[in-house]
Amino acid sequence: MAHAVVPHDAAAEYEPSLFGTYSKKIGMWLFLLSDSLTFGALLYAYSYGRISIPNWPTPFHSASIANATVMTAFLLTSSLTMVLAVAASAKGNVAKERLFILATMACGIGFIILHAMEWTKLIGEGLRLPVFPAMPGQETAGEMVNVSKAVPQFAATFFGLTGMHMLHVTLGVVYLGVIALRKKFIPILLACWLAAWLLTPAYSPFHYGAHVLLICAIVISIILWLKPKVYDASDVEVAGLYWHFVDLVWMFIFPLVYLMSTKIV
Amino acid sequence: MDAAQLEIQERVAEEQTHHGTGVFYWVWGVLLVLTAIEVYLGYQNMEPKKMLTMLMGLSIVKATLIIGYFMHMKYEISRMKWMTMCSLVFCLAMMMVFFPDALRIISLGVH
Numbered sequence: 001m002a003h004a005v006v007p008h009d010a011a012a013e014y015e016p017s018l019f020g021t022y023s024k025k026i027g028m029w030l031f032l033l034s035d036s037l038t039f040g041a042l043l044y045a046y047s048y049g050r051i052s053i054p055n056w057p058t059p060f061h062s063a064s065i066a067n068a069t070v071m072t073a074f075l076l077t078s079s080l081t082m083v084l085a086v087a088a089s090a091k092g093n094v095a096k097e098r099l100f101i102l103a104t105m106a107c108g109i110g111f112i113i114l115h116a117m118e119w120t121k122l123i124g125e126g127l128r129l130p131v132f133p134a135m136p137g138q139e140t141a142g143e144m145v146n147v148s149k150a151v152p153q154f155a156a157t158f159f160g161l162t163g164m165h166m167l168h169v170t171l172g173v174v175y176l177g178v179i180a181l182r183k184k185f186i187p188i189l190l191a192c193w194l195a196a197w198l199l200t201p202a203y204s205p206f207h208y209g210a211h212v213l214l215i216c217a218i219v220i221s222i223i224l225w226l227k228p229k230v231y232d233a234s235d236v237e238v239a240g241l242y243w244h245f246v247d248l249v250w251m252f253i254f255p256l257v258y259l260m261s262t263k264i265v
Numbered sequence: 266m267d268a269a270q271l272e273i274q275e276r277v278a279e280e281q282t283h284h285g286t287g288v289f290y291w292v293w294g295v296l297l298v299l300t301a302i303e304v305y306l307g308y309q310n311m312e313p314k315k316m317l318t319m320l321m322g323l324s325i326v327k328a329t330l331i332i333g334y335f336m337h338m339k340y341e342i343s344r345m346k347w348m349t350m351c352s353l354v355f356c357l358a359m360m361m362v363f364f365p366d367a368l369r370i371i372s373l374g375v376h
Contacts, residue, residue, distance in 0.1 A: 020342035029349055037356055044360045051313060052367040065304065072300050080293040083335045087286050237337075244335045251327045254300075255320035259307030 028238045032245045035168075039249045042164060043256060046157040050260055057147045057154050058261045059127070064118060068258040071114045072250065075169075078107030079247040082176075082240045089236040097236060101180040104243060108173040115166050116206055119159075123205070127155050133203045158257060165246070165253055167212065172246050174216045179231050179239045183224050189217045292334045299327050314368075 019026055050056055060068075085100030123135065126145030148155045177185040196210035303323050306316065333339040338346060 019345040033353055040357045040360055048363055048367045052370040069304055076296050079335050083289045241336055248328050248331045252324050255303050255324055262307045
């Protein structure tokens, strides 16, 4: 059977994008739309519980609210530095772009540390999920011991929602690290994984959660080995979209989870 | 960097010329002020349904600012704006179908 011959010498006609922008950006928007539905479902589940359960716990003292407010300020500031990084990269100012991306990562890391401290405090007070490893002496300690038993939906929705968001922030920091430092970021990531794994006690969820960083390091190594490239302004802009989305989601989690459960004395 | 990458780079630079960076500082300031208002409302002993409505209203304003300015949606063409935002709002609004049930349960007085 003879194969049909397709002429390739004719010049291709450029067809502008239907949405007035480049494919990478449209792809990220489509991903963010699907991800917003994931968070939407979790936020609606939390709201449902908050409205329908009359004895919903209000465990957040002013210290927790202050902590969460600082976390919010960290994320808002990181969005500002990210948008400045995008503007700098569009102007071709690589040094400024890298500086702003590193500032964004610093704010993201600050957010993760504060959030991890908040989780550790709540777990120490007795708020827990059945999947968490047993903590020594937890049966007798803390004011939250009975909350997990009386309203199990609180711990499930709280850890589910904020854990999913913390995972997104962590992946965002890794994403930005790769955009800013490329393969130089891999040893840094491995050092962070080792530190997080070895310095957290075995009963902490972060002891096992730290392995996310190891998985990230492996995936990044494969990606950079298969397709090494110089990241340009479009990559910075697309990474920025992801980062702003993470910030955007927190703008709903903060009032819903923390402010709606404030302990008023 | 190949020709296609250079073309995209130029495109990004062109898109970013719509505005200076000053507007981002303004948006950041407004977002911080709105957050402070939310924290203040958190300490007012309000009925959960009323508080949820007020806080979510403020969060929607904050989300609009982030999407519009930080995520650059304000400067996209109208087809892009409508395609993304309509699909998002429609899907999220569909999930609200569960709320009447939550309100029904609380009116039953189930503990």
